[in-house]
Amino acid sequence: MAQAAQLPIITHYTAYKPRPFTREQRDETTILYGGLTWKHERMMQGALHNLKYKAEPLPNIAREDLDAGKELIDVGACCPTIFTTGSLVNFLKKEVNEHGKDKVNSKYVFLTAGACGPCRFGQYHESYAMALDGLGLRDFRLFLLAQDELDQGPGNGGGLDINMPMSLGIIWSILCGDLVTDLEYMTRPYEVNPGQTELVLRECVEQMYDRFLHRPDKGKKYGTLAWHLMSSYFTRALRDVRKKWDAIEVDHLRVKAKVKITGEFWLQTHEGEGNYNIKRWLESEESEVIAPPVAVWLHYLMHPTIRKLEHRNAKSKHPKVENLALHALERIYRGTYNRFRKALANLPHELPDQEELKSLAEPFYHFELRGGEGHMLIGKALHSYHHKTAHMICELSPYSCMPNTMSIGSMANVVGKYPDLLYAPIEVKGDAEVHALSRCQMILTEAKKRAQAEFEGVMDKTGLTEKAIRAYEDKHPETRKATYYVPHRAYAGGAANYVAHLAYDKGLARA
Ligand code: SF4
Secondary structure, three states, X not given: OOOOOOOOOOOOOOOOOOOOOEHHHHHHOEEEEOOOOHHHHHHHHHHHHHOOOEEEEOOXXXXXXXXXXXXXXXXXXXXXXXXXXXXXXXXXXXXXXXXXXXXXXXXXXXXXXXXXXXXXXXXXXXXHHHHHHXXXXXXXXXXXXXXXXXXXXXXXXXXXXXXXXXXXXXXXXXXXXXXXXXHHHHXXXXXXXXXXXXXXXXXXXXXXXXXXXXXXXXXXXXXXXXXHXXXXXXXXXXXXXXXXXXXXXXXXXXXXXXXXXXXXXXXXXXXXXXXXXXXXXXXXXXEEEEOOOHHHHHHHHXXXXXXXXXXXXXXXXXXXXHHHHHXXXXXXHHHHHHHHHHHOOOOOOOOOOHHHHHHHHOOOOOOOOOOOOOOHHXXXXXXXXXXXXXXXXEEEEEXXXXXXXXXXXXXXXXXXXXXXXXXXXXXXXXXXXXXXXXXXXXXXXXXXXXXXXXXXXXXXXXXXOHHHHHHHXXXXXXXXXXXXXXXXXXXXXXXXXXHHHXXXXXXXXXX
């Protein structure tokens, strides 16, 4: 009699599904999060503590995180996925060594942003799950914060209630984190007393943490939305930041190359070994960095919905309520950012107009090609070029990033059409620092020459001398404060704009 064939045992793939995180566990469980700068994360911690969550940012990314990530996730993952997975892995390994697996599984949950679309951002949680499997921590809980829903409700046990107060607290901490970061980068290269900016910055961030911690409870729905939009609570807090910032003495006459950072979302935001500390390195190379605000990304996220509705209602003769509502929401968003800027003497940069970014990028990169930063990489570079806001663009491109590879390809066409646009695309793999920085240095040398030529040109044109400017500053000590507002004139460099401002707005030009 013929024997029945042995069927192979098949283990089907099952997607990661976290165990419930219950309301009763909340007081004993710490929410881990990360991915932004320490300033954003500290303010976010205030917003979470305010809602009675225990919350802790992961340690800043270090070089070892790259190795830990490479060991545990799929080959060919993009460098931000590897770094961020490795950071979680290294933290959990350390905790497991100290407290054991069961304790770690019950003591922590990890909260991260989720997305969909063609880039790996939509699959980060799969990489985290793969790494947890590798660590034998399949029971560890990961939760996703959708980027397009302010009120996701108390899912999976009710321990984590992603409601309006939480989402608005997170968004407001991102906006405030961006603005304070912008102040930091525009001040530090010009500080007269080394280290003063850092000291004041730390005090200001602690003060903002405290404001987020004591945010009043205005209910769970529209009451809290209305309060966030209309209250002067955060503008008052930012005005206090400005007062502290007044104490920093600066020298506006230092000639610096202004470098706009663009690139992939995580790489451009990060401050640390994940991007070779490139922002601090650029400052050490006599530059002023324009750090990219996360707020631009949040603004960008509104636009696909706006366009979808416009498309759907294109044949309608009358404007649709939903279109009007979304445009109003966008105006409110920019209005809030500008209200906060005003509290900081209008020093931080304005958010770029998304329609302008789209139309600038249009001939080179279609706006419906989503993934990563999409057309914004092209739009931002051209925006800076046309508005003369920087001498050069430094684009941080992650190793193995499909959307970024496409934008670099398109930038070759852009640079062909605008040969005087200084553009340095830097591939970041995490372990090729010397190569990346030396590439950047080549373009930076040219940017510095331009900054110097621009400065000398405006000194010649106005007939001003350093002696005359210093004499004016002695009589007007407010000009040496970091909060002194220098309007943007026709120059990319801060020193050139300052000279033009004194010459023409303050009447110092030779008659
Ligand atoms: S944009 Fe690129 S680097 Fe960033 S998550 Fe997506 S694939 Fe990775």
